[in-house]
Amino acid sequence: MTKEKKKSTSLRLDPKVLKELKLLAIEQDTSIQAIVESLVIEYIKQYKVKS
Numbered sequence: 001m002t003k004e005k006k007k008s009t010s011l012r013l014d015p016k017v018l019k020e021l022k023l024l025a026i027e028q029d030t031s032i033q034a035i036v037e038s039l040v041i042e043y044i045k046q047y048k049v050k051s
Contacts, residue, residue, distance in 0.1 A: 011036070 013021070025032050 021032055021035065023034055028035075
């Protein structure tokens with residue numbers, strides 16, 4: 001299996017939102033990257049179903 005290269009992007013969040021996201025990532029023993037990526041994938045799936 002070949003590992004796909006990931007591309008970088010930037011994201012601006014309200015400081016309070018970012019703090020909560022960091023705390024959730026720590027509590028779930030994961031990363032902000034993993035959380036955001038899974039949310040984006042779910043959003044894309046929902047959008048594709050609607051269109």
